[in-house]
Amino acid sequence: MVTKKCVAMLLAGGQGSRLGVLTKNTAKPAVPFGGKYRIIDFPLSNCTNSGIDTIGVLTQYKPLKLNSYIGIGQPWDLDRLNGGVSILPPYMKQSAGEWYSGTANAIYQNIEFIDTYKPEYVLILSGDQIYKMDYSEMLEFHEEKKADVTIAILEVPWEDASRFGIMNTDDENQIYEFVEKPKKPISNKASMGIYIFKWKKLRKYLIEDQNTSTSTNDFGKDIIPKMLKDGEHMFAFPFKGYWRDVGTIQSLWEANMDLLEEAPELDLYDHGWRIYSRNPVEPPHFIALGANVRRCIITEGGIIYGDVYHSVLFSGVTIGRGSKIHNSILMPNVKVGENTVIENAIIAENTVIGDNCYIGYKARTEEDNKQDVKESEITVIGENLVLPSGFKLDKGIMIDADNFRAYQAVV
């Protein structure tokens, strides 16, 4: 076995319950983003572009779509003779099987996988963030500081700080204080959930942690505080640039809308740092006579007869004549009939919406438009639904196949 300097472990098992119907049948990392991507494309592409070619993807919740999406990793150039991408679900052991009970436990259960590559370092990543980052710079920093662990940090607005793991550092970026989700934040340096550990050190702490019955087996809550208490060499790697945790409907919607800016902070056009994805086999999209497309992104396979403004359209989306799509995200293969209005909505994959529908009804007044769209105003429709013609859905409602009939009756 070729030894690898650094192995990446991508935590992709979370349920992502705050995304509601979008993650009802899909793991969060497989949620579509930005017209042709899925969230996991970002960490995977970052790894490839940073020269990390050995990645374990830890799956647990509804992994079917994620597994088939990753496949053998060819779209990210991760189909390698040595290393490449491996999907690591929980497995049976001699006595019993065991689910991943926490982020640290998931890595603990895969110590053998990491050991086979004899890495010096292990990079821990999350599968629910949108950002571009050169992990090789972080690794260099980690080596330079001779750190036991390096945590990537971002300066967040003070009012958001209590949602993150917050730390204080000295002039050398050494961490001397760490609090997970503090009520009263001591600083605004937030952990991005991206860690590089010396593997030997992490291995020791994982085993210790596993043997501590009071532990929740979580990196932020258990491993990092314990290492700090033990006086390990811990550093913070300051990251600058676009970074979004897209764990909520609001943040997912906003991060998509960010791409519609004239010059988005997240530059996807950089040919030196491409974001790879599994491309659908579709022809270029077609904009018909009489259609109107402004301030939007549309990808291959689309057929557009109506008006699309300030929206993100994924592959194979069709919009009928006279329909108006505004401030919305239409995921792969959504079909919209004629004279339908969709405002401030997220429509999941393969859903069909009939003629003369109104999604996001009573959406926004002139007065509302002066303010940002709030989560309570975003309408979300689950996947594989067929909404009959004339269907009206109020703003801020979330429906899927199980409950949509109830709403049809109300309106």
Added chain:
Amino acid sequence: MRDTMGIIYTGESNISLREITLRRSVAALPFGGRYRVIDFTLSNMINSGIINVGLITQNNYHSLMDHLDSGKQWDLDRKSGGLFILPPYVSSDNTGWYRGEIDAYHSNMSYIRRSPQKYVVISGSSMVCNLTYDDAMEFHKDNMADITVIYKQEKNTTKKELSRHTLIRTDEQNRIWDIEVKPATPMSDKISMEMYILDKKLFEYLIEECVARGQYDLNKDIFIKNKEKLRILGYPYNGYLAKIDSIHSYFKHNMELFDLDNHYELFHHAGPVYTKVKDEVPAKYGDNSIVENSLVADGCIVEGSIENCVLFRGVKVAKGAVVKNSIIMQETEIQEKAVLENVILDKEVIIRKGKQLIGQESYPVVIRKSAII
């Protein structure tokens, strides 16, 4: 159709395609916004279940090889079979320059003989269509044909248009009794699609026979000469067909893709059309973009106005630019307030601010690769 191999000949003449084939063969010509002409021929074979495909190259094949790579995008990176790119070579009995299509097959006879399949599908590379060979193969077997020629009947076409093609005449039993190659006064409206099905052993025999007599023309020396001796049948295809052999036909057939019936027949009918993936960002439109009746590929940024256009991947149309009835290939940039009508811009062209280029529908302006205007 695992018992069938495919052979694609890409050495067609490209004189009438002017500047856009200066540095590439017809097979490598960009078509339909994100494809090369060869993608259709290859996808037809893949969608028929053919997994051993030999591709014979002759003219300027670098661009073609770059596009095809290992054949992975067409699922042709196989352990058994897969894609074989067969460039010309020099040896004691081979000059490297083929004297005709038959010479090309003869030069690659060792590959053909070694292939374990029973049947062979021969195809040129300038016919763009979306079909599978399954039905034609069934027809070939059921009717005990020696050779089956796939053809398209074009009832509403002018004589002038027909005289670009090789035409066949068939009787009620579909037996071909006459073949005319680019006739001045066409006697038939059945266009040979330059796709043939035959037994591989027969193919090998016919090629050897011709070469022994110094004959190198597939139509004249095999089909016309053997039309009585062999059972040569025609099999009709009814879908959309585009023969790319001149700037005129190239322009016309790209523009025909705005008709959604043609669009469906060419891109989805028998199966998907595979091509090289470029990992481009989805196309983006600005606040003032006006877009009508156009095909737009990923990676484009359109801020100006486009109408009846095919935009390949990574094209930029700046604010105030107006582009009509045009084909714009990859990575071309059209700057502010430029005005273009009836033009074909090759890859990586830059049209500077305010410049105007107006061609005629019957004779579009063609700008070569990487030109700056």
